[in-house]
Structures are given as structure tokens and as C-alpha cells.
Amino acid sequence: MRVVVVGATGNAGSAVLEELSDREEITSVLGLARRLPETACEPFSHAEWATVDIQFPDSVKTLTKLFSGADAVIHLGWLIQPNSKRELLRRVNVDGTEHVLKAAAEASVNRIAVASSVGAYSAVDDDQPRDESWGTEGISGSHYSEDKAAQERVMDEFEALHPDIALARLRPGLIFQAEAGAEIQRYFAGRLAPVQLLQKVSPPLVPIPHGIRTQAVHARDVAKAYVEAIIRGARGAFNIASDDLLTGEAIASIVSGRSAGRASIALPFPPLKPLVRAAHRARVLPMDEGWLEMARHAPVMDTSRARSILDWHPEASGSDALAELLEGLASGEGHGSIPLRPRSQSATNEHPLPSPEHELPSSIDAGLLRSYMADHLAGATAGLKRIQAMEGAFDDTAVYPQLSQVADAIESEHQWLSELIQAQGFPRPVIAAPALWLGERLSRAKPYARPLKRSPAALVLETELMMAAVTAKRQGWEVLSDYADELGIEASVFDRLVEAADDQRKDLGEVHTYARQRAFRTDRATFVPGE
Template identity: 30%
Template sequence: MVSPMHTVAVTGVSGNVGQRVLRLLDADPTVDRVVGIDARDPRFRPHKLSFRRLDLASADLVPVVAGADAVVHLAWVFGPPRDEELLARVNLAGTRRLLEAATTAGVKSFVFVSSAMVYGAWPDNPVPLTEAAPLRPNPAFAYAAQKVEVERLLADWAGAHPDAAVTVLRPAPALDPDNDHWLARAWRGAGAVRVRRPPPPMQCVHEDDLASAVALALRKGLAGAFNVAPDGWVPGEQVRPLVSPGLGVALPERLARRVMRLGWATGLLDTTPAVVPYLVHPWVVANDRLEAEGWRPVHSNEEALVAARPLPAWRALLARRRQEVALAAGGGVLAGLAGAVVAVVRRRRRAP
């Protein structure tokens, strides 16, 4: 740590990772106060927490961040992915405004949780990817592209503030069983449509381990980019038994893309076809650089994957019943989508 962290501002403090980071900061005797920022109330509210319920994209952040020695930026909007203007307003404009407030406050440490998805999923990716790999997110995938844009903003801010330690963490997916959003479902193969082929090698970092990486970055004042993932990865052929995919329809890759494109365009599916490369090409990362700084993951990839999927027995029973109803109602829709795509392809082939 470059200087004592008397006050730490944490955006996204009410999320699962934010709550874990808050617990670690609450237990840290060098931290006197935590300014928690989120659009919803946190469950865990220790005495150190000064909570501010606000929107990063519209609230005046200067008085909120004033007095902070460090900022942890966890807040991120995953979707709806079709509303890219909303995503840009919150994720990009919100980050710019946070950096402006950090400048005014004279913040000496800034930690941003990015994503391993910034490397992109490509057939020529080395396995594993190191921090030296180029950032080349797949086209049209707004989630990864905006993470890259925020990393660029942070690089510019770090250049203008050489006395500040700027840390970019690039974690493997940290899945949350209580927040099964569209991206998590697609990545687990649990969406309405999935690609019929063995998935690429997979990594999953436990939220506790990601929180400990954030705490380490703050404590040591780390500067630069660091991948966050357990040691190794799960081979593709061993993934499905661990992630427990849902009852979605498995289709060949080209047909899956077309069905997803049509379903996305009509609003019947919530998964953008831009995510497909991440379901078929490798993008696992090396953790050597962070481990050299003393970070050690407690949970393996397999443990993190399994921890993210279980439901209590009563919830599993209700979920199973919902799946039965959804399958009965949605099977015809998916079949219709697939049939429509096949018909369009045939018409195009016949056209002069």
C-alpha cells in the first residue's frame, strides 16, 4: 500500500462481490471508513459504512468521493444488452464522472474490476492468455468492448496522475446463483439456445477470491493489469457436468447464430448472438502475475463452478416446475424460430 487507506469509496457495494469486499475492509484495522455507493441498499451495513444510494451517471459524485484515499470501482450494468445507449451512459459516462471526482479528491489508489473477456475469444488465442496479450474483444459484444474502453480511460487517468496507483483486475467469470443474468446463462449453456459442440476450456473465480484480490490490490498499492483466476482451467469435455446447463435447444453453431440473431431481433431471446465466440473459442487466463504479489485462490475452478449452481431443495423443485412450463410454452417458439431461419436460408439459396 502506497499510503494509509483511512477512507475507501466502493461503487457497487451492494452486489455480491461488493459485500465481500466490504466485509474485508470492515475487518481491516487500517480502514476507518467505507463510503458505499450503489443504486440499491446493501444487506451488510457495518458501522464503518457510510452508504450513499445514487446513480453514478447522474449524481454529483464530488462530495461523495471527497476525503477518500482509494476508490474501488465494481459497479457495472450488464443489460439489457440491446440498450447500448443505457449501458454507455452508466458504464462509460459513470466511470468518467467517477474519475473526475477522484481527481478532485486527490485519490491515491484506484481499483477497477474489468473482465478476462477483454482479450476476446478467438481460435488463435494462446492457452492461457497473459496480461501481455492484446485486448481484442469480439465485435458487437458491448460488455467486453465497454470494459476495454474503461481500461483506456483508466490508462489516460493514470498517465495524468503518476502518483496514484491504478489497478485493473481482469477476472474470469464470477458466477452468482442468486443473479442468473443473461450473460451467466449464456456462458453456462443454460440459455434458450446453445451451441451443439463441446465448450472451450473454462475458468470460474469464486467471489470470495475476487474480493481478496481487490483487498490485496488496495493493501499493496498494485499498479497495472492483473488476471484473476484459479490455477489452471476445466477442459471443455468436463465442463457440462459441472455447469448443469438448462433445457435450452442445442443447435449447430451456424444455425444457433441464426436463431439467436432472429430471436434477438424480435425480442424473443435475451442473449445477443455477439456472445457466441465466447462459447466456442478459448479465453482462459494465466494468474502468475497476481500470485507473484502474494494472492492465492482458495477455491478451484471446479469448486467455484459448483458453488455457483446449487439451489436449496425447495427452490430447485420450483425451478424445475418453471422449466417444465417454460419448455412447454417455449418449445414451439424455438422450433418456429429455427424453422423460420431455415426457410430464410433456403429462399436466399434459391434467389437468383
Template identity: 35%
Template sequence: MTGPARTVVVVGASGTVGSGLLDALAARPEVTVRAVCRHPPADTAESGRLAWHPLDLLADDAADRLAAILRGADAVVHLAWAIQPVGDASTPRSIDLEGTATVLDAAGRAGVGHVVFLSSQAVYGPHPPGEPDRPVDESWPVRAHRGSRYSRDKVAAETMLDDFARDHPAVAVTRVRAALVVRSDAAGRMRRLFLGPAVPTVLLRALRAGRLPVLPLPAGLVLQLVHADDLGRAVAAVLDRRTAGAVNVAADALGSRQLAAVAGARPLPVPRLLVRAALGLLNRLHVLGATTGWFDLAVDTPVMDTGRARRELGWSPAVDTAHAARILLDALADTDPDGRSRPVSAPAAPGRG
């Protein structure tokens, strides 16, 4: 059974989350998609229900051009975001906040009835004081990690959404707060951005093969992941129901023991300050991509309660965090340090991508 015909514009459609969302929307024959990104994939065929629109959100005329694409659409989903500083340190902030301002400007001018923004677990700031294991729901106050530009910018973008919602009370405004997103075809990008020569391929392959008896991990680490396909289904459900407000989307939370078990190892707890200092040094030496800001997010961000997504969207993850971590490890082990995928010896098992 299908609903009424509707048009959804997806900004940042060629990325990891965009791929999962396009797959979810393809299963809805009543939905027509206008996919927007800077460089549409060359090997993607358009159809009567999917059309690609090249657009640079930082172009001088981006808001005008995007408003034209949005006219007549029922909803816009804003996914475009620069995860990690690359090259000019000013570039990510320009893309993230100026790009968000462009999307909101165009949506307001085009009269779109539903705006969905991909936010992050990072907006919840550090753990609740004295309650490091307490899951937080969408009512938990938004506050940034001071040492993380990613967290600060996500909070700033949500403030922009608050202003937009106040000025456009008839528009449903949704912020989907997602855990770290995993998909096998994004491993190359993740390796370029977060790893580097300090984590050689031989080490990743040994980890995948279960040849490391212990895995050093920051003491007290708790991690949530979400597969891009599960996140895409959650966003599609938000669009189906025109859900407004904040929605947490994540799989289950795993501690160090369960995470190490993904690679058949035992965890070796390492003091957080020691790990942070070593990571900062390796980053300054340009042999590791991850920054201390990302480390702070990993070890001091609350576990998210996903009860609202389960109750109101009928959503639950098909891929749990252990499975998602294994997908990521397998893909990283088959990726060169420059981010290029190596041929694999056998096709991935169903549900492993």
C-alpha cells in the same frame, strides 16, 4: 498485525463483487469504507468503519458529489457496471462509460492516490491465432470482440484509465481483469439477464439432480469462473499493496468434459455456429436473455494466466471453477424465472454460497 489507517471508497458497493470486497475489507480493522451505490441496502447497518452514500453516477451533479465523498480517501474502487442491456439500449453504455468518466473526474479532483477499476477477461479479444488453449498474461494486447458491446465498452473504459494515468502520473491505477463472477445471491439477476423461458426451472433442477445423462455444449468450450469472495480478496490485496497495472483474477480453466461432470453428465459437443444461430433466434424471440455477443465471449476468449496475482498478491482462489459452477447451478435451480429466490429445503453447505 494491521497496517496504517486508511479509507477506501467503493463505488458500486451493493453489487455482487461489492459484497465480496466489503467482506474482505471488514477483516482489515485499519480500513474505513465509504460505500457508494444508487440505492444502499435497507437492511445494512452502518458502523464506525462502514458508511453508505446514495449516489446516481448519471446525475448532473454526480462528479461534484462523488469528489466530496472521495476527499481524504486513500483509494477508490470502481465496480459499477451494467452487465446486460435492459430497457433502453442506450442506458448500459451511459452507466458504463459515463459512469467511469464521472469516477475518474471525481478521483482526479479529490486527489485520490489509488484508482482500481474492475475490468474483465473480455478485453483480451479472441483467442491467440492458432493457439486456442494458450493462457495469456497481462502483457497480451487489449482488443475488443467486435460483436460484444460489453467487451468494447470494457476496452473503452481501459483506454480512459490510460488517459487518466498519463494525466495523473502520481496516482497508482489498477485494472483487475476478472473472469465471470459467481455468487449464489446473484443467481436471480443472472437468470433474468441471461436465461428466460427457454430454460425452465424444471430443466435446471433436473440438471442439478444429475438426471440428464448428456449436456449439449458448444464444441471446444473452455470456461474460467471466479467466486465473488475470491475476487474481493484479490482486490483487497491490490489495495493493501497499492499494486498498479493490470492483474488477471480467475480460478482454473475447465473444458466441456469437466463442466458437464459438475452435473453428473457427459458433454454432447454441438457445432458452435449451430448454437450461435439458435441462441440468436431465441434472443430475438425474447425467450432467452443471452445475446450472440455473450456467446462469442464464452467460446472465444483466451484463458487467463493468473501468475501475477499469485506471485505479487499472494492470492489463490479458495473456490475452483467446478465448485463455482456448482454454486451457480444450485442457486439458479432455486430461483424463479423472474429472478426471485425460492425457499431451499436445506441450508447451503459451507463454502457453497
């Protein structure tokens, strides 16, 4: 079988790729994503790759070509953040599902598995197990649940139009694995959450919202369910979860490291909800209060149908999956893709640092070199903040993949340069970097910017500034290349960094072309999704 996986770089997608690589029935795999992973790394090396952004209507043409000759499509593409951009989430999640299904039908794909969720189900207030016949109207107040319910309606309509196509909709509980630790921190707890302390401290008492109970499943187990569904040509809905129920007490026991005994402090739900809402609106907490609603009111799922029709049985308990996730949270684990990138991300694998025994020779003016490298790091800090702001501001445009790829590469190189400076025994700059960061922030207060709205011209000028910054960085790598031996670095390392800068300029050139053709026109909208 030739299989195409849409959204193949995330939590479930990475596990599905690994499972597909172990199946004799699967002859080839094509992975699709907005942003390509490190294709030489596991598990992404098991697939061919192509980019596509499913939110746009014209993606149907692209998808149809990519699906040509495929026996099955597994659709996992879903955008969880940013919560504040509801139109963007709806286009990616609901419209994107419609585009994938339409393209699959036009390409004559006869087996499809789609990632639905326990979140699609209507709210309950008890622990009675529900099978797949329970209503899928979603849980009010949760944007994730509301979009999953809307996705179910898209699949209902598709099944009515294409009864000859085997469409399986899988409704898993929370999907956990160690490699999703850094991703889940970014999406829910935030970068400032001190999750690293879990490596050193086991809290005796853990505060848990009252009434929380949920089901989980290990990513490996949910991947088996997706693959079984397409191999068997399964139809209909399937609940996917481990047997055990994660109550507040059970979660607290796992977090605290206790095997039994009282480990939780029940937090009353009514005052907690506005606190989470306030923290989210203050941008302290990425998740909003809707996730509390879903955790409180999602039903317990009966998984009998998956066991019977798919011959599916979870190998890991929900408790084991959660314990593994907590280890991943503490250590910041991840994979070689942008969604799953580790918390501490540097390019040390591709660009090694000098050995601990290395020392600068006396022929080098250490003070001048330190100053030069510190200035470049300060400039890199300002550039990183700029490209990250651009990535967030223009995430609903067709050039978001390029912006995101550049931002990810610059973040990795920034950390590597910082580590290189410290490896030479130089301290990090304490004045220049904050000063340049402040200057970069002030530079965005431009007279052409529309109050509280992004300017059509902003992307043009911001891209030009970033292209200049990348050019300056490239020159910096060339300078350091002349001193590679003295720094204890292979010259080829700087050659690769120069090539990476050229790639970044190319990506930014595509962004600039897109922006300049739209920015100053009066006869059309500037950044209309799909244009």
C-alpha cells in the same frame, strides 16, 4: 484506511464488502449504488451508504464530495442488462468509469482499483495462457467486451494524466457464488428457465456449445484481490482466475453431477448463434449472441502477476465455484439488494405470516374477507406490472432509482399478500387478477402516446396512476390492520406496510416532480441524460 466502493450491491460488490469488514487495515467503508440495499442485512450492514448514478456528467460533483477523505476507491459499477439499450450501457459503463476516475483525482484519492474483465482482451482461438500484456481490443460482436475494451482506453488516458495515482485494473474471469444465482438467472437464462429442476434432476447429457472454454473465480477470491490491490497500492493490470479451465466437457460434468465420463453433447456453433439471437430478440432469452462469442474467443489468462505482486492465491477452484453457483441457481439464492434479490422474493422476514395452526374465528365473514383480499391482490398484480413497465421504460433517466426501489418493494409486498391469502386457506383469485392485468395493459394504449416511442407525458400520467394505486393499497393495509388479531398477524406488521406505502408515495412524488417539469416544454429536450 477509508474505502469507497462504487457499485457495492452486486455480485463482486457484496463479496468485497465482506472482505473489507474482515481486514484490520480498513477503518471505514462507504458503499455507493444507484439503489440502496437492505442496510441492516449482511454484508451491507458493514458500510455507510449513499446513492449516485454515475452515468450522468453531474455525478462528478457528487462523487468528488463522497470521495473526500477517502484513501482508496474500488470501482465495480457496471450495467450488464438491458442488452438492447446500448447507449445506456455505454454511458453507465464507459462514461461512468471516466466520471469515477475524474472525481477520485479531484478528491485526491491516491489508490484506485477498477473492475475490468477477461472480456477486455482481444480474441484468440487457442488455449495458450496470456499474461496482462495481451491486447485489449475486445471481441467483436460482444457489447460487454467492446465496452470493457473502451473502459481500458479510459484508464490508459487517466494513467497518462495522473501518474502519481496508483491505479490497478483487475481482469477477472467469470465470478461465481451461490448468492448470485438468482441474479445470473435474470441476466442470462431468464425467469422462465427451469433452473429449479437442478435440485431434483441431474441430466445425464448436457448440451454445450462446441469450443466453449472459460475460467472462473469465486466471488470471495476476487474480493481478496481487490482489497489487496488497494492496501498495497498496486499499479497496472492483474489477471484473476482459478487454476482449472472450464471446458464444455468439464461444465457438463458439473451440471450432470458426474465426476468423470462423457456428459456433454457438443452443439455446433454456426447454427447456435442465430438461434440465440432469435431467442433474444423474441425476449425469451435475456443474453444475446455476443456472450457466445466471448465464451468462445476470450483468452486463457496467466495469473502469475497477481500471485507475485498481490500475493494472491485462489482458495476455490473454478469447478467448485461453478458447482456452488448451480446450487444457487436451483434454489434462487440472493442477497438483500435489488441486483442480488432472491428469485422468490417476499417480505416474510420483516412481515411474518400467521402460524400454520391459525384459523379465522367464526366472528369473521370469511367469504367477504376473502373477496376483499382477492380484489386487492388483483389490483396489486396490475400495479406491479405497471411499475415494472415504468422501470424498464425510463431506466435512462435520473429518477430510475426511485422507480426501481418502488417496483422492488411492490413486488415483495405482492408476494407477501399472496402468501397471506393462502395462509388463511383462501385460494388465489383466478379471474380478477388476469382481467385487471389486461385492463392495465390496455390502459397504456393512450391517444397521446407517440408510436413506438415513449411520450414525454407518459411518465407524468403513469406516475399519477401509480400514486393512486399506492394510496389504495395503503388504505387496504389499514383495513386489514383492524382485523390483525383475527388474521393472526401483529398489528405492527401493517403499521410497517403503511409506512412503506408512504415512502413509495414520496419516491413517486419525486418522479412526478421530475417528469412534470419536463413533459410539456418545447424549448428543451424532454429526457436528456444528465438533466
